[in-house]
Amino acid sequence: MPASKFLSDKFCAVRAKRERRKEARPGELLDAALDLFVEKGFAATKSEEVAARAGVSKGTLFLYFPSKEELFKAVISENLAGRFDDWNARFAAFQGGTPEMLRECMNIWWDHIGSTKVSGITKLMLSEGRNFPELARFYREQFVSPAHVLLRRVLQRGIDRGEFAPVDVDQAVYTVVAPMVFLMLNKHSADVCGTADAPLDPKRFLDLQTDFILAGLAAKPAQGRAS
Template identity: 70%
Template sequence: MPASRFLKDKLCPVSAKRERRKEARPGELLEAALDLFVEKGFAATRSEEVAARAGVSKGTLFLYFQSKEELFKAVVIENLAGRFTEWNREFDEYEGSTADMLRYCMRVWWERVGATKASGLTKLMMSEGRNFPELAEFYRREVVKPGHELLRRIVQRGIDRGEFAPVEVDLAIYTVIAPMIFLMLTKHSPAICFDHTSTIDPEKYLALQAETVLHGLCRTPKAAE
């Protein structure tokens, strides 16, 4: 703890506690908003509900976020869009084969996004994006476009290194995206994906899908000659 914070806490503990609470509020509001957007959707979520779940007044919410739309954008940046810098850095530093990189990409995506509440944002945009075109465009620009570009980089890396057969990269990326989207739908809308007796193991499913994709992408010894 910085010395200034320590002295402030000692000399004025109530004031210091309030200051820490104020600093925590944006994160608490974003967490509450994520919960409600995933549970109820964008249209059905009211700003006062977000404020109440975060334990603040509606007026306090609007001190940090000017509208529900701005709050939604902040949730998307916090949970998805803001992570592409980290993910692209991992791509730049990866030293293994491209096949292993693709396996890693799909597994880590599930761990960091698919298995979390943030995966519900994709389903929300699929169901409500047409009704909120400005938010849909924001989501395409901040999440879809950089996500596609990262997958293009992976496939192109495999082609450039002679590990993957030459394929149409813009189409090949959807062989990776499609099972990810399906898995998110099973998480948030299982009733429309399975009958009541079916279950799916996400890790096993993605591992199988990765191998299926790679069998189509990787050069065979004959093709490499």
């Protein structure tokens, strides 16, 4: 093996490694940002900390993202937007009954979002959206709206097929959203919803809540029910 070949190989290997790092940088920064934003909040996270956790210096962060706010928007895009193509397709193809479909909905959400640190993004927007209106706008546009559309479609399907009572779909969506939001908050919120001696079991809570929703959607008007 000639020296030139060896050198060339070495050169390629090193360059490859360098380029791999370069391409990995934004991802590493986004991961670090998600971790820290979720842990401490957007305003309370220092950009230098994000850089440090990603293993780079302060300046490098701004090489990839022009500002802390844009970094957060990228975190949203990376982790939330763009999941909907998959989800929408999944439900368009769903064959079974709508109660099962709704339960599936909850479960997929739980696996992809609720049980992961991605759920922290929702907590963040709830917490700090008011102080960062542009971030709130972006989040609503990228995540909240598509999610509501999807859920409305599921509920309407159930009503159309006679599986659900003809409730006000717009309001019922919030009924589905509420337990999800609650779980996301609980996960990231210093346990200020519950008590240490009887901690929330998220999965059981979700099942129980889904039971309630399904019971409610299927129920005939109950006695003692609000008019």
